[in-house]
Amino acid sequence: MLAGIYAYRKQLLAEADAHRADASQLADRYTTAAGQLGHDQAAVRLAGVYALARLADDWQEQRQVCIDVLCAYLRMPYQLDPAALGHKEGEREVRLTIIRVIRDHLQQPDAPTSWCKHSFDFTGATFDGGDFTGATFSGGNVYFDRATFSGGNVAFFGATFSGGQERRSPGHAHLSLPRQTPAYRWRRSPIVGARATGHDEKAMVQV
The missing domain is CATH 1.20.58 (Methane Monooxygenase Hydroxylase; Chain G, domain 1)
Known part of the structure; x- marks a missing residue:
């Protein structure tokens, strides 16, 4: 024993x-x-x-x-x-x-190394290109407050935003995307192809 x-x-x-x-x-x-x-x-x-x-x-x-x-x-x-x-x-x-x-890391939500449910803070970031095609943002918060998009396109074709919270920033544009909206071009902005899902989901960008 x-x-x-x-x-x-x-x-x-x-x-x-x-x-x-x-x-x-x-x-x-x-x-x-x-x-x-x-x-x-x-x-x-x-x-x-x-x-x-x-x-x-x-x-x-x-x-x-x-x-x-x-x-x-x-x-x-x-x-x-x-x-x-x-x-x-x-x-x-x-x-x-x-x-x-x-x-x-945002394209396979069920993968053990997925980052889909985490938060991403791009507050004040400068984007002069980039590709978020097929990304799934779910569960965490995604912030683009005061972000600047300059000199290139930032692609969000097939990207989805769901389950998180929005954070507003006074004086900046807020683009509201209706539920289950097909991918489409965001007018007046070099961001293309995003959609939002879920209840009262919004995506914000500076235009």
Whole structure:
């Protein structure tokens, strides 16, 4: 009897040690990826984007944190003019890659690595292109307050927004999409093809 209890306690301690080791490794990966996102070279920043996405897939408990970091990157000041002070070489490709990574994780709602039910805060972000085609935003909140769309199209063909909450921003356009509306072009805006589902769903963009 005592031997069995001792073996059981030993197993529990071993499992706890393994869990702490895993958590420490995941935390180290987060620190490394976040550091790469702040690097001067675009190639290193790109590596950080992919590393953070893989970490989000592996670390369900902190998946929202990883998503928040990627969204925060898109909210950072962005100089589109190559001749202007503050322009970063390769920055557009880094930002478009973040959008692609987010979209790819929003196309299979039932996948174990799906991000569909998480929140995305694009408040104040600048979009000069991007493709959210087929993305499903469900359960979390999606914010585009004061977002600027400039220099390219942001595609939302077949994208759906459902189950979340809206956040209004005074002085900005609110485009209300009726329930079960087929995909269509949003007039006066470079955003195309989105639709909303569910009760009183709205999508907001600056036009």
